[in-house]
Amino acid sequence: MAPFMPDQQPVDDSPPGELVSLATCWRCGLPAPEEADSCPHCAARLVPTVSGPFALSARPGFSADWLDLLFKTYIVLLVTGIIHACVLGISFHPKKGQGLDPSDRSQIFTQILVVEGIDTAVIAWAVLSTWGRFEKPTPPQRVRLTAWLLALPALGALLLLNLGYHALLRELIHAPLISDRLMHRFDLISFVAICVQPAIVEEAYCRMFALDCLRGALGRHAAVWISATMFGFMHVAVLPSFPYLIVLGAVLAYLRLASGTILLPILIHFAHNLVILLIECGMN
DSSP states (O other): OOOOOTTSOOOOOSOTTOOOOEEEOTTTOOEEETTOSBOTTTOOBOOOOOOGGGTTTOOTTOOHHHHHHHHHHHHHHHHHHHHHHHHHHHHOOOOTTOOOOHHHHHHHHHHHHHHHHHHHHHHHHHHHHTTTOSOOOOOOHHHHHHHHHHHHHHHHHHHHHHHHHHHHHHHHHTSOOHHHHHTSSOOHHHIIIIIIHIIIIIHHIIIIIIHHHHHHHHOHHHHHHHHHHHHHHTTGGGGGGHHHHHHHHHHHHHHHHHHSSSHHHHHHHHHHHHHHHHHHHHHO
8 A cells, every 4th residue: 555645535446356454553543454563654653453352451652472571470480589598488598686697688689690690681671572663652851851850859768768667667566677687788799780781781681671571461560560569579578668668669750751761760760779788787
């Protein structure tokens, strides 16, 4: 079918006897073949034909295959997290009133790095498999600027909420948390495992791959809170922190959508974990 201007009528140049199913482009409103990946008039990505529960809610650029990839990779991440939590529960037995022995702490952080290595490989596969295929958020310039200006106040509020929530949690369970024992000393292994890897890898998965995939199927707000809940369950080894992690994940997701870039949530995630690590080291 040859391109035509909006004020022209479409010309059917298909072979005689062959019927071409047409769909309406979501951007320019002109007809385009249903099987086409992009509109021949404005080059917008077209919504594939989707059956099942996502048939009425699919957004431009959505592919049902991406939900399948999201489900499979998330199951792998959950399984590794559960295995790590079980191993950590078996090996984590500090003496009352004492911190971890250096050898025990080194062993636990080695386990954490192994799990994070597996997660990094899985997430890299998911992100690279869909790189450049999602409709990226393109907020107006004033919205992007506002997101960057509000990022620091949001970080401060998150840190206060984190410290208050976990202080209350310690009072309720009358015992220190696992993180209190692990983050009593600042060194390279804790910096990489707690600050660097989560900020880059978790943001690439939760605030880029998962958020964009779910946003294409369900819309903005549903995608934010579902991806935030997924983010919380990924930290099954620190399950008591689950409610706070959902809030953290939602704030980072909205910052990503408002800024239009993954860089801002990466920086906020890194700064958040670094400040908590430094505070925990100072308290122990």
